[in-house]
Amino acid sequence: MVMQKKNYTKINKPLKLIPIVFILLFYISSCYNDKAEILYPQTVCDTTVVTYSRSVIPILSSNCITCHGGNTPSAGIKLDDYISVKQQVDNGRLWGAVAQLANYSPMPKNGNKLNTCSLEKIRLWIVAGAPNN
Template identity: 35%
Template sequence: MKKICVCLCVISLFVASCSKTNEEVESKSSTPPTGGTTNPCDTVNMKYAANVQPILQANCYSCHGNGNVEGGVSLDTYNKVQQRASTGLLLNVITHASGYPAMPYQKPKLSDCDINKIRDWINRGSQNN
């Protein structure tokens, strides 16, 4: 009797996982693997051009780049980003600190990995590197 029960459970799990939409499957696979011996998120010695700018381009330029200046804010050059990084504003909006508008605006928070990359760059003096 127990065996049948386990069997049914496995089958229903299988069916459930098959009925998931593509979107759900995709977002599942984008979560970094856990329990591995190597850290899948490299946050050491982050550079503006190689590490930070691509994150902003992918997540912020739709409102703060390519001519978009939502909230009067543009982040499309190093100087404009550095200006906000140096005051703490940049980190506060992406970490959803209270008292600051949470960014990306009305979209999911950046991944911890991306936030930590930006944090490392800021901790190193937000250089134009």
């Protein structure tokens, strides 16, 4: 009787730790993907460093250059090199088109308006003088 009781407690001591280990593992793993950019891609807009190469080119590349790139760009407007993009900034058409202001042809043509974050990056870059940075 005494032996039995002794063994019982000896075996169960480590067993009692199992739930604690699981809770610890869960706690640690739950932090793994706690990155706001991953969890809420639409709500976080990083506009701390806006540059032509880092911010503007990726937006134009994925939304515009299928039509405005290469040797025969739509409306003769090239958006795949800085000089050409800068021209469209300076004549006001780039902003007019993406912000879809009155009297401008709304861009991207036949597509959804650029999201708020992309528009804000383009706007900040233009306000800064549209530098080739």
